Amino acid sequence: MPMQSASSPEQKPLSRDALSRSTQLMEIAKSAALAVRDPLLEAFRSDMAVDYKVDLHDIVTIHDKRAEATIRSFILEHEPDSAIMGEEGGQVGSGNIQWYVDPIDGTANFARGLAFWCVSIGAVIEGEVVAGAIYDPVADLMFAADLNASYLNGTPLHSRSAREEDRATLITGYPVSRDFRLDGRDVALANLGELVETFSTLRRPGSAALSLAHVAAGWTDAAAGFGVNAWDVAAATLILKKAGGRYEPLTLGKVALGSADFLCPGYIATGEGASYPTLTRVAHSISESRIAKFAA
Numbered sequence: 001m002p003m004q005s006a007s008s009p010e011q012k013p014l015s016r017d018a019l020s021r022s023t024q025l026m027e028i029a030k031s032a033a034l035a036v037r038d039p040l041l042e043a044f045r046s047d048m049a050v051d052y053k054v055d056l057h058d059i060v061t062i063h064d065k066r067a068e069a070t071i072r073s074f075i076l077e078h079e080p081d082s083a084i085m086g087e088e089g090g091q092v093g094s095g096n097i098q099w100y101v102d103p104i105d106g107t108a109n110f111a112r113g114l115a116f117w118c119v120s121i122g123a124v125i126e127g128e129v130v131a132g133a134i135y136d137p138v139a140d141l142m143f144a145a146d147l148n149a150s151y152l153n154g155t156p157l158h159s160r161s162a163r164e165e166d167r168a169t170l171i172t173g174y175p176v177s178r179d180f181r182l183d184g185r186d187v188a189l190a191n192l193g194e195l196v197e198t199f200s201t202l203r204r205p206g207s208a209a210l211s212l213a214h215v216a217a218g219w220t221d222a223a224a225g226f227g228v229n230a231w232d233v234a235a236a237t238l239i240l241k242k243a244g245g246r247y248e249p250l251t252l253g254k255v256a257l258g259s260a261d262f263l264c265p266g267y268i269a270t271g272e273g274a275s276y277p278t279l280t281r282v283a284h285s286i287s288e289s290r291i292a293k294f295a296a
Helices: 016-034 037-043 062-078 107-112 177-183 185-198 208-217 228-243 276-296
Strands: 082-087 092-093 099-103 118-125 128-136 139-147 151-152 169-172 201-203 222-225 246-250 266-270
Touching: 016 062, 016 118, 016 128, 016 139, 037 062, 037 118, 062 082, 062 099, 062 118, 082 228, 099 107, 099 228, 107 169, 118 208, 118 228, 128 208, 128 228, 151 228, 169 208, 177 185, 177 266, 177 276, 185 276, 208 222, 208 228, 208 266, 222 276, 228 246, 246 276, 266 276
Parallel strands: 082 099, 169 201, 169 222
Antiparallel strands: 082 092, 099 118, 118 128, 128 139, 139 151, 222 266, 246 266
C-alpha cells in the first residue's frame, strides 16, 4: 500500500507580497495566543471543573471554550477575511484565510496541573499553511513560523536530532485506548514495546503541538502521532519544516492519499539529521493496517 510522501522544507521562490502576508498572519497568530495568556495562567493549577467529550479520556474545560472565543474574536477583528476552525466551536466565518485553532492543546495536562500544554494557531491559504504560532504560557515560549523561517521568541530556530535511534528520544502518545480498539491491544503493546526497546528514551507528555515544537527546537529527536486533528498540527507542521525538520503525514485510511499534511491524522516528525528505520517501519505498519481495515 503506497504511503504519502514525507514533507520537508520546500525551496519555492517567494514573492515579496507572499512573504509579507505570511509574516503579517504570523504576527496575528502570535498576538492572538498572547491574548489568552493571563486568563489561562490564572486558571492553571486552580480548582477547575472538567467535562468530557467522546469519553473519559477526552477532557474539556470552560477555559478551552473561553480562550477559543477570545482568539476567534481577535482574529476576526484583525483579519476580517478569515474562516476559523476551532476544536471547541467548529467552523466560523467564510473568508479566504482558513485558521485552525486549538486553544489548549494538552487539556488533560492543563486541568491536572502538568505544565505541558500550549495554544496552537495556524493560518492556511489555498490549502497551504503560511503562518503559525505555538505558545507555551507556563514557560513563556513562543514558537512561530512564516514562509521564510521558524522562530523561538523571535530568534531563528533550527532543529537537530541524534543520528541513530538508540541515542534518540521519541515523543509519542501511542497507544491510547482508541489505538487498542483500532489495532488490537496485543499489536499496539507490541508496537510500543519495540519503540521502547529501540529508542534511548520514550516520553508521553500529552500535547502534539508542543511535542512537535520541541522537535523543531532540537530539544527532542522525534515525535509520532496516530490520532491528531488539523488544529493540533497545522501550525506545528510549518514550524518544524522551516526549522529544517522533516514531517511525514500518515493517512491511516481516514483521508485520501495526497491530502495536505495538516489534514492527515498521523505523522512521523524528526529533526535534521535523523534516520530512524524502526520508527518508520512501525508507523507505516500501523498506517497500512488501518488503511486495509477501513478499505475492507
